[in-house]
Amino acid sequence: MSISNARLEPYPAVYHHLGRLKLGDNWQLSGTLQSIRQLRADSVLPFFYFWGVFKLEDAMISLKTFSKSELARRVADIAMLEGEFLLRSGKISHRYFDKYRFEGDPLLLKPLAQAMSSLLPSDTEIIAGLELGGIPLVTAISLETGLPAAFVRKAAKTYGTCRAIEGQDIAGKKVTFIEDVISTGGAVTEAYQLAVQEGADVLAVVCAIWRGERELTIQGVPTLPVHPVFLRAELER
Structure with a gap:
């Protein structure tokens, strides 16, 4: 070079x-x-x-291999903020989980990508990250596994290729979604609909953190398997 x-x-x-x-x-x-x-x-x-x-x-960067409990503690330490925060609902909270803080830290992103890689269905052909938080994760997992990465927009762009799913042709491919944090799965439902329209076979969604109050189910796609690295309770201990 x-x-x-x-x-x-x-x-x-x-x-x-x-x-x-x-x-x-x-x-x-x-x-x-x-x-x-x-x-x-x-x-x-x-x-x-x-x-x-x-x-x-x-x-x-000198990277260390963390145990799952140690990785959970480090993610919580960097992402759980104390203060006064206006939530999307309009309510005020004194605690806020800023997911981008751990996604932007290479010392956490790599071991997290390794943990998520271990949860991928074995027949996955393409991994697809959901905009925005799934993008750094899917990139890191692609580097970790060698699997090609696709990037799922919230909506198709109105210029150029006018595509909703960039990077790969997913038609006829077995695709696993990559997401950072899931609460109800609304974004996953929308991505699923887009992927199916393009002819993909969506196998599952792998996420870093499941923050939902109920069982591991995407409300809009209840049959879609969900594989999280961490549950909400594991970060709040």
């Missing part, structure tokens, strides 16, 4: 995640990394990190 005049200082995460890796202010790469110019004498960087480009998995 060729990198021309790439500068490394925009990557402060390296400082944070790798104590043994120290980057100076004036690193520059040229061509195929055959020359390193303006190398600071006090900088230390193992040679194997420089094969074409940094391997993010190895060099940028």
Whole structure:
């Protein structure tokens, strides 16, 4: 891979995640990394990190394997907020679960994707993430499993391809939905209808968290299996 005049200082995460890796202010790469110019004498960087480009998995982030209970605790710690929040219903709540906080944290996203991958039906051919929260999850699971990912819009766009489901042709394919948090399953019902219209065989929905008050059932599609990593109670202990 060729990198021309790439500068490394925009990557402060390296400082944070790798104590043994120290980057100076004036690193520059040229061509195929055959020359390193303006190398600071006090900088230390193992040679194997420089094969074409940094391997993010190895060099940028050191990931730990969590037990299920530890992962649940960490998700709850980062996503459960205290304060005063206006809910969609118009009511005021002093607690709010901000799901995007754990979806945006790579130290949680990867182990969560691994846990969700283990719940996929074995005959899944395509995984389809629901807009918006299912998109980072389906991408991470696709990287984890090698399965192709599709992206389900809330409605078909009115320009270009005018498609509701992007990324893959799902007609005749066995599809598993990927969602972040499910309470009643309204979004899943709508996605199911869109997928069936395009000729897909929807096998199940795998979600990170089931926050519903009742049994694992999508109200609009009661026969669709639901496979959550966590139940609401597991995050509220």
